[in-house]
Amino acid sequence: MPGTSPDYAARLREAGLRPTRQRVALARLLFEGGHRHVTAEGLHADVRATRLPVSLATVYNALNQFRDAGLLREVVVAPGRSYFDTNTGHHHHFFVEPDGELHDFASDKVTIAGLPAPPKGTRLARVDVIVRVRR
Amino acid sequence: MPGTSPDYAARLREAGLRPTRQRVALARLLFEGGHRHVTAEGLHADVRATRLPVSLATVYNALNQFRDAGLLREVVVAPGRSYFDTNTGHHHHFFVEPDGELHDFASDKVTIAGLPAPPKGTRLARVDVIVRVRR
């Protein structure tokens, strides 16, 4: 692929975030290759393996900022642990219990009919479908 | 209603749990009246208001045991906090952000079509639909 190495600095700047060394490193880990599901701890381990020292606090900060900027989506499936999904498009999840493995599935073939109207005074934000499966 | 006061002790015994004073008190709070959504902290506050001293650890123990026994269902909708639902039948949830309010809705009118098959080696356990709404 000619000249297609993604410019993470630019991508961060567009999102309103200064492209610091650690944010660029995290962005690279998150966005190169296919979609990923990460936890803060997991991403921290990954980035430290690249020999760039990044504190856990920075990983948390970055994940929250990336999510707020729309670069990531937070997925809540298990008590006491947050997952972040690099796939920000419409889709749903398989959650494999008790391992805690997450898999995306496309939502374009899924039809949900008969949902009640939102409680009054509220507007719909998103519909999450979590298909829980066991081994 | 003549003679219909529910026997929580019996209900607990059937579930394989010794009907201790604190479990009975918690069961009464949870199961009398309509369906409830509680957090450990919230239920703890409720039970202490009845003047029966029950430790927070016991509330956690009881909620986990009740869930394992099928008396409650755990609902994971927000990071860092577990809700327990006294409605154990098929239904789904509205979740009002950012308040953290939860509302049930019946699933019998909801149709979900086009779900992919579970990843191989797994069997379907449950499909959760969380309709996230905002004020």
Next chain:
DNA sequence: AAGTAGTTTAGAACAATTCTAAAATCTGCA
């Protein structure tokens, strides 16, 4: 190159939950 605002960091702090080991309570049985 310097100033400044934004970022990173280690470590403390915090919140939710679980663990520990001792004291209290339930249950079956004599």
Next chain:
DNA sequence: TGCAGATTTTAGAATTGTTCTAAACTACTT
């Protein structure tokens, strides 16, 4: 009814995941 033995409760410590603090550092502007 009284006891023994198993289960439960409890206070407090421990653990886990996450956020905060305030000092050091770095990116951007001039």
